[in-house]
Amino acid sequence: MANIQKVAKKAGVSVATVSRVLNNPDVVTLKTRTKVEQAIHELNYEPSALGRNLRTSRSRLLLVLLPSISNPFYTEIINGIEDTAIEEGYNILLCETDSNPERENIYFNMVKNRLAEGIISMDPTVNKKTLTDLAKDYPIVQCSEYDEDGTICYVSIDNELAAYHAVRHLIKLGHEKIALINSDEKFLYARERYRGFQKAMEEFELPIRPEWILNMENVKFEDGQQAMKGLLKQEVRPTAVFAVSDVLAIGALKELNINQIRVPEDIALVGFDKIVFSNMTHPTLTTISQPMYKMGSISANMLINKIKGKAVESVILEHELVIREST
Amino acid sequence: MANIQKVAKKAGVSVATVSRVLNNPDVVTLKTRTKVEQAIHELNYEPSALGRNLRTSRSRLLLVLLPSISNPFYTEIINGIEDTAIEEGYNILLCETDSNPERENIYFNMVKNRLAEGIISMDPTVNKKTLTDLAKDYPIVQCSEYDEDGTICYVSIDNELAAYHAVRHLIKLGHEKIALINSDEKFLYARERYRGFQKAMEEFELPIRPEWILNMENVKFEDGQQAMKGLLKQEVRPTAVFAVSDVLAIGALKELNINQIRVPEDIALVGFDKIVFSNMTHPTLTTISQPMYKMGSISANMLINKIKGKAVESVILEHELVIREST
């Protein structure tokens, strides 16, 4: 395989000149430049990123941590991250942690040993202590996630306000018996969205019935279905349900369909995230839209700025209530 | 930042010994080893993968090319690839090409300039010529894809046979008026699945009506919905539809639901891929299941063997017809 030496020899110049042609062509005379380019072409030479990276001690690689790529919530964010990263000359490495600390460690080590230059964490299950420690020495930002002490920069929406808007929407439609399908309260966003729910209910002086607050361990379709099954079994049924993610809502909708319960006539349903599939259900799902692409793009910019040594600040973006057929 | 030199100095040994402690601890006496480990710990030293990679000229990185990560079809395959890769000490870089040749080139260059050691291509839109050329010099395998001249190793199912099984299933249920929602015939799998459809229809002496063969440009939900819209407008309606992907089928189902057409009573529907969603629709979708995890895992193994210089052979895996509510 051709290397810079061979190109230099063939072109009758020094390796330094070849390097200049590659990185800083303007400082080389047209004549030598064409000579070098000719040699590069003839030898089919491709500069080794390995050598370059070692020399410049930069890998141009960013890590994106997420629990599972199969969660459609992340796809649009990733697009935002990727586009921005590529624009800035970085590539991204999608890292599925499966909420497994061992996996996490593999990826943390990649930034420790310089294989990657920074991390965008979207994993709510990640060990915050580890992450915070790592953030002291390496560029790290969080996307659609943050910890309460907030030492790590993040981009997110106002989860409490968004949940408040979702529930207020149901209340304004006349609903008084509203259930909440939440995820595990170990997640900050789950606690925040609960608070939004609570705030709306209290504001309109509606009772919160504990048996209608369901905390699911996972955020898969089956969990939403399971939750709805639980709600339908109860003596008094709610007339509206707010699920803190579309995936949960779609699972819940499945159970409603199975039981031939009309949506929204019998039970209204609001999701969260506006994933693509939420528009393919029958009926289509009312949901909260997060500016996912933008979140991704901003978090990538934040990280790259951090890598460059610039100061960065956390950002809170606007959400939007998207009213569709399910309410 | 601590490097191997500093560790060596602190431990009072040579850099070679430090390297040995890292890579080949058995050949070092316990006494010096503990000394070195102590120094490593005190300096908080992490070996630089950059230096190591340059020296060994291996990056331990594999590229996975796919048109879009938002397509749920790929997620399980990726899991299979990733698990196997990590087991073998490799990491994977998920590369979204968006069917954009420029993007492709970025990733092709990563393997040319040694940033990655090989490619698993799952992109049907990739330029086969470019890929074949690259495959002459670099380790490349294809997953759930292959080109007809077949110079590149692949793992796939028998698309024609699978489609044949799907359609035969409909015929055995008594259907005679069967439509096909296909993707663009520029894709080999589209042509193969059409052949399977054709074979079943001919075997049972059923007519193929050209106006019931729809070739969609993309494979998104909307395309499936669009296709079904087209079918419903026709004078004579089919009683069954085979869609070559679940995403298309789910879009089609959406349109059926909108028009209150009963599935499977009025129109039966078969998909392809068994994506997670296909079990969340109402009714649940009959579909062809590919052994996706296994395909991923095998393709990763194939690639790694290729990198190691071993001979590898293409593999065709079994599919399975999963009968659910939509037929």
Add this chain to the structure above:
DNA sequence: CTGAAAGCGCTAACAT
């Protein structure tokens, strides 16, 4: 404008 040479951090052959 170009060349010589140092060196990024590491591994491995060779020497002791």
Add this chain to the structure above:
DNA sequence: ATGTTAGCGCTTTCAG
């Protein structure tokens, strides 16, 4: 068992 040293492929001063 450990040390010495060359060198992976490149970029970047410093001279000229």
